[in-house]
Amino acid sequence: MTKQTPLVEMRNIHKRFGGVHAVRDVSIDLMPGEVVGVVGHNGAGKTVLIKALSGAIPCDEGKIIINGQSVEIKRPRDARRYGIECIYQTLALSDNLDAPANLFLGRELMTRYGMLDDGAMENEARKVIQRLNPNFTNIKDPVRNMSGGQRQSVAIARAIYFNAKILIMDEPTAALGPQETAMVAELIEQLKSEGIGIFLISHDLHGVFDLADRISVMKNGRLVGTRRTDQVSKDEVLGMIILGKNPGEQVQ
Amino acid sequence: MILKGPALERLFKKPWIWSYLGTLIVWLITVSFTKGQGAGDIITAALSFATFTVIVGLGQMFVITTGPGNIDLSIPANIALSGAVTMKIMDGTNDMLVVGFLVAMGCGLLVGIFNYSLIRILKIPPIIATLSSSFLVLSTAIAYGRGLKVKPPPFLADFTTEMVYGVPMLALVVIGLAFGLSVVLHRTLYGRSVLAIGQNMRAARLAGINVERIRFATYVLSGLLASLCGLALAGFSGGASLNMGEEYLLASIAVVVIGGTSVAGGRANVPGIWGASLFMFLLVTMLNTLGASGGVRLIMTGLIIIAVITAAGGEKQQH
Ligand SMILES: Nc1ncnc2c1ncn2[C@@H]1O[C@H](COP(=O)(O)OP(=O)(O)OP(=O)(O)O)[C@@H](O)[C@H]1O
Ligand SMILES: [Mg+2]
Numbered sequence: 001m002t003k004q005t006p007l008v009e010m011r012n013i014h015k016r017f018g019g020v021h022a023v024r025d026v027s028i029d030l031m032p033g034e035v036v037g038v039v040g041h042n043g044a045g046k047t048v049l050i051k052a053l054s055g056a057i058p059c060d061e062g063k064i065i066i067n068g069q070s071v072e073i074k075r076p077r078d079a080r081r082y083g084i085e086c087i088y089q090t091l092a093l094s095d096n097l098d099a100p101a102n103l104f105l106g107r108e109l110m111t112r113y114g115m116l117d118d119g120a121m122e123n124e125a126r127k128v129i130q131r132l133n134p135n136f137t138n139i140k141d142p143v144r145n146m147s148g149g150q151r152q153s154v155a156i157a158r159a160i161y162f163n164a165k166i167l168i169m170d171e172p173t174a175a176l177g178p179q180e181t182a183m184v185a186e187l188i189e190q191l192k193s194e195g196i197g198i199f200l201i202s203h204d205l206h207g208v209f210d211l212a213d214r215i216s217v218m219k220n221g222r223l224v225g226t227r228r229t230d231q232v233s234k235d236e237v238l239g240m241i242i243l244g245k246n247p248g249e250q251v252q
Numbered sequence: 253m254i255l256k257g258p259a260l261e262r263l264f265k266k267p268w269i270w271s272y273l274g275t276l277i278v279w280l281i282t283v284s285f286t287k288g289q290g291a292g293d294i295i296t297a298a299l300s301f302a303t304f305t306v307i308v309g310l311g312q313m314f315v316i317t318t319g320p321g322n323i324d325l326s327i328p329a330n331i332a333l334s335g336a337v338t339m340k341i342m343d344g345t346n347d348m349l350v351v352g353f354l355v356a357m358g359c360g361l362l363v364g365i366f367n368y369s370l371i372r373i374l375k376i377p378p379i380i381a382t383l384s385s386s387f388l389v390l391s392t393a394i395a396y397g398r399g400l401k402v403k404p405p406p407f408l409a410d411f412t413t414e415m416v417y418g419v420p421m422l423a424l425v426v427i428g429l430a431f432g433l434s435v436v437l438h439r440t441l442y443g444r445s446v447l448a449i450g451q452n453m454r455a456a457r458l459a460g461i462n463v464e465r466i467r468f469a470t471y472v473l474s475g476l477l478a479s480l481c482g483l484a485l486a487g488f489s490g491g492a493s494l495n496m497g498e499e500y501l502l503a504s505i506a507v508v509v510i511g512g513t514s515v516a517g518g519r520a521n522v523p524g525i526w527g528a529s530l531f532m533f534l535l536v537t538m539l540n541t542l543g544a545s546g547g548v549r550l551i552m553t554g555l556i557i558i559a560v561i562t563a564a565g566g567e568k569q570q571h
Pocket of ligand 2: 046047048089170
């Protein structure tokens, strides 16, 4: 059997901020239709690592390979070209603009005369947001007036509307109630079945165990190890997070 | 009142409404003081003079809307330069009108590029960058236009002072300009990007907006409008003088603030620029009519700006 080409390979990634070595020599990969959970304590380097992939913080060293092709990701726009979409931990929205304007920010729909097509953007936004959160109808309000969950829906809608192939979710459910959290879980399953690869960063170990196929653990900027979810217990992962040691090193 | 309940409430939520209400009140006070004498003339004069404030105020509005710290203090110097250079080049004849106009736009373009380069390349805050560039621009204007006393070409002089049924022609043109820029702000990619950058620069960058290109375009726009103002002002006042732009430093900022544009960026209001410009002119007229001194006028202007910022800030905190 020939090995399938990974959707994403990040090899030997490094990122330093002055004296802080935030990410040291981390290598992770992601298959099509796979969810890889990234866990670790606060400040472990999870966000910095995935920002190297989304183009928000280009890495200092290391290689990024998308579908077997080595690529350079220097800006968010580069990442988008490869179908990478990111939902950031600190939601990146423009507060005075409404949901459709935020959803299409940087990729606005235009009329034939080169003007913004607000009508079309509203229609499209309604469709996606309806699918995510049927209770969310006041999409024409400025997002400043929206609840944490609604803002989150806008960010997620933005990521899925543009047919992401690779989706990065940094704490996607941190601001959500139980019902919305369940909705996001359902969405992740659905996107997965469509062949989309997902990096899921979360402090909710139970959630990660339910959704992820593999779990990568980080500590102090290093990768402790990556384990298959069906071959590891929560206690073992917890041990990896706290002690920074991988008891199943040989299993991989 | 025909308007009732929600409709009236909605009207009062519009950020520009206050400047027009203020204009009306100040006008009524003035007119009642003069017992109705010259009521129409005052409006005509207000339209004439407010026009110039509107031209530069629109540019300043776009700059301020791109976010905290962004401001263009080079407007007065730019007006002086464009006035001096264009008057000299056109030399009082209609033959060089088109060239003069293009030269004015060239001045604006250069000042805009220069401002942005200082901000970007030398990483100087806009307030310092545009202030230092004004010294250079003004020096150029002085060197170029020393002892200058050239009359504007007849066509330009006529055009800028022409009346259509008691309404200044130039005011009509600038109402059109404001309308056009309102379309640019709300219906184009550029305008949407300006608003997005002003609200959350990080989010705009992550969304793939080329933040620096938009800021560049905005400083150039402000430069172009200031130069246009210089040309029109020189035509209107029968020639350029080096200090004719002076009063537009404070005025351009004041009308942005009073007109309901957010000083914190990300929220702009075009109708408010007109309302605030009329208000500022009529306020001075009222204080003159009531016999107030120049000092009192400046204090009033300052107090009004502070009051507007306080009111706008208070409104924001409710959210
Ligand atoms: N822009 C930055 N400038 C300087 N240091 C940074 C920057 N971003 C992150 N760091 C540092 O890099 C390290 C890793 O941060 P990162 O945000 O990746 O942690 P994390 O694993 O996502 O933590 P959390 O679970 O709290 O989100 C931290 O020590 C942090 O202080
Ligand atoms: Mg993080």
